Amino acid sequence: MERRIAIAFIICAIITAMPFAVKIAENSIESSTEIPSSPNITTTLGGITYIGSAVSHEGSDLLCVIPAKAYVPEAGTEVTLNVTVKFKHAQPCPYSDWEILTENPVNVEVVSESETKLTDAYTAVKQYTVKVLGNGSLDVVFKYGSGCPYGTEERVTVYFYIGTPSEEEMTNASAQIPKLNITEKIITGVIEEVNLEERYFVVNSTKIAVRGKWKSEDGTEYNWREMLALLKVGEKVEVKATYEDGEWKAYEITINGKTFVKG
Numbered sequence: 248m249e250r251r252i253a254i255a256f257i258i259c260a261i262i263t264a265m266p267f268a269v270k271i272a273e274n275s276i277e278s279s280t281e282i283p284s285s286p287n288i289t290t291t292l293g294g295i296t297y298i299g300s301a302v303s304h305e306g307s308d309l310l311c312v313i314p315a316k317a318y319v320p321e322a323g324t325e326v327t328l329n330v331t332v333k334f335k336h337a338q339p340c341p342y343s344d345w346e347i348l349t350e351n352p353v354n355v356e357v358v359s360e361s362e363t364k365l366t367d368a369y370t371a372v373k374q375y376t377v378k379v380l381g382n383g384s385l386d387v388v389f390k391y392g393s394g395c396p397y398g399t400e401e402r403v404t405v406y407f408y409i410g411t412p413s414e415e416e417m418t419n420a421s422a423q424i425p426k427l428n429i430t431e432k433i434i435t436g437v438i439e440e441v442n443l444e445e446r447y448f449v450v451n452s453t454k455i456a457v458r459g460k461w462k463s464e465d466g467t468e469y470n471w472r473e474m475l476a477l478l479k480v481g482e483k484v485e486v487k488a489t490y491e492d493g494e495w496k497a498y499e500i501t502i503n504g505k506t507f508v509k510g
Contacts, residue, residue: 289417294320296412301387301405306398307335310389316406316416319379325358328375328405332389335397337368337489337498339459339509342392347373354383355407368489368498368509379407430490441478446471448478455488456496461507474500474507 290297297314304310310332317326330347334340347363361374377385389401432453440449447456461469469477478484478500487499498509 290314295324295326296417297326298412298417301403303389303401303403305401306391308389308391308398308401309333310387310401310403312387312403312405314405315403316408316412317379318408318410318412320409322380322409324379326377326379326407328377328385328387330373330375330387332371332401334369334371336491337496337509338365338371340392340395341459342395345392345395346390347371348388348390349375350386350388351404352383352385354381355379355385357385377407379409382409383407432488432490432495434486434488434495436483438478438480438482438484441475441480443472443475446475448475450484450486453495455486456494458496459509461500461509463507464505469507477502477507 289299296318298317299313299315301312301315302310310330312331313329314326319326332347349357349360356378358376358378360376363371363373365371375387384404384406386402386404391398391400434450434453434455436451438448438450439452442448446458447454449455457471457475459471461471461474463469482502485501486497488495488497490496500507
């Protein structure tokens with residue numbers, strides 16, 4: 248158990264070190280998901296060698312699984328898989344029944360899986376513990392929500408081996424993730440207009456759409472109409488919004504020191 252926890256900690260640290268960072272510049276944020284091509288990602292602990300990352304980016308969203316390959320000293324050894332999904336559009340979205348799952352196990356057994364968690368509006372993470380029974384493989388799949396026009400699924404295959412990798416394989420193993428750009432904006436100012444009929448409000452001449460459900464810091468839930476009703480012309484507000492489908496959409500609104508978050 249201690250070895251599994253240590254492995255999970257190191258692999259999570261690797262993911263955390265990856266530049267899934269948000270770059271802030273004045274009132275606008277440009278968020279890029281990219282791992283440089285130069286660093287190699289290999290980790291060996293307790294006789295288990297984790298190599299590289301497996302990436303799928305067929306649709307709008309991006310699936311990354313670490314490791315892409317794992318070498319274990321003997322059958323029955325358990326390996327931790329760390330799964331990250333980067334969304335093109337902020338969550339929750341209209342196609343919210345998306346899911347992360349595994350399929351097609353070959354000589355492996357999924358022993359346990361964590362809950363899928365959103366670490367921010369654009370990132371979901373999940374962890375699997377897999378018992379390696381022999382040389383084999385496992386598909387990790389991200390299924391887009393029902394009716395989503397931006398993709399159907401992202402799928403990668405993780406490979407497992409009993410033994411040790413060659414020096415060449417360890418040297419050539421890299422974790423490359425295609426760039427995924429997300430444009431955000433922080434807007435601070437006085438509310439100039441609130442339009443309940445068309446579901447938007449205006450700050451600094453910027454029209455900002457309000458959609459879906461919202462939640463306050465104390466857990467109180469609001470629908471989009473109730474959220475807009477809280478916004479009063481002349482009040483100062485800070486809004487975090489993303490540019491999607493040709494318009495700015497709010498996902499966090501702070502009024503009088505109280506913050507409301509979409510979802």
